[in-house]
Amino acid sequence: MKKTKVAVAGYGVIGQRLADGVARQDDMELVGIADVTPTLSIRALYDSPSPYDLYVVDDSMRASFESENIPVKGNFNDLLSKSDIVLDAAPGGVGIKNKEIYKKKGIKAIFQGGEKNEVADVFFHGYANYDKGLGKDYLKLTSCNTTGFIRAVDCLDKAVGVERVVVTIVRRVADPGDTHRGLVDVAMVEKVPNHQAKDLMLIMPHIDATGALVHVPTTHGHIITILATPKKKISVSDAISLFEAHPRIKVVDIAKGFNSNTAMFKYARDKGNKRADMYEIALFREMVALSGNNLFFTISIPQESVVIPETIDAIRASLMLQKDGKQAVALTNKYLGME
DSSP, X not given: OOOEXXXXXXXXXXXXXXXXXXXXXTTEEEEEEEESSOOHXXXXXXXXXXXXXXXXXXXXXXXXXXXXXXXXXXXXHHHHHTOXXXXXXXXXXXXXXXXXXXXXXXXXEEEOTTSOGGGOSEEEOTTTSGGGGTTOSEEEEOOHHHHHHHHHHHHHHHHHOEEEEEEEEEEESSOTTOTTSOOOSOOEEOOSSOHHHHHHHHHSTTSEEEEEEEEESOOSOEEEEEEEEESSOOOHHHHHHHHHHOTXXXXXXXXXXXXXXXXXXXXXXXXXXXXXXXXXXXXXXGGOEEETTEEEEEEEEOTTTTXXXXXXXXXXXXXXXXXXXHHXXXXXXXXXXXX
16 A cells, blocks of 8 residues: 655644654655754654654754754755655744745645644644545644534534534643743633634634633643534433544543543543543533533643644545545544544
């Protein structure tokens, strides 16, 4: 079987997880990663038993890697020349500049949520609008929060239809290790509606969405409450059954210790997941309730890893590896162990 050759540009919080995700796909080959400096993540990679091939953005950067005995396979052009598609996980604002390189090389690219929407042909989600990405050259993922709660909203929408959602996000202020943020002892709000609610409407334009955002001084995961107005009545038990059947949603019980964002992180770490990552969102069973005809529920988003499955879906759509969305996400789920 000929494997799709994938490059990853940027080996930071998302890039390193994208590389691992691609490496787990039996029908894909990770050609290599590209970065600009020997970061802590790069050093950890090359202290591990099976490092990925490393490429520098330009040859002037070789010396900084080679001085630390980190072998350089080539430059960015070399990496792109060997690849069918690139996953751009560069810092926000860099991807739009990289796009000019991709256009000249005639290579397709998938961008992450930190880039502006105009970088891409399609704003993409594997479950909610896979067909929109078929054959497109440049796709962009939604943010970690939007990616996660679209899974749950789409799950309901496909079963009973959804007219409207109100989303409240309690957002971790920084990733672990981001000491420069400096937000301590404060809960900081933004104006309504938050961009995640507006982004949901770009993916699912038939749903009216609004929402609020609160930044809090934690680093592991976001907590999101959603009030959804279904087109048909649905019971709490039926809603939970729908969520339980979704491969990318893990229904958890507060009574069994899943009572916080850090409980999810501890569970993944104790389970032996690399970097304590979870690809699934967690949905709290005891926090599913009806308010009139509205369904209320709460989820936890593992912000560092949640977008990896949908990015793999985007590869499948852009290169038309599978034209059927259900088949595509099923393959991604299989290789990532979420069957």
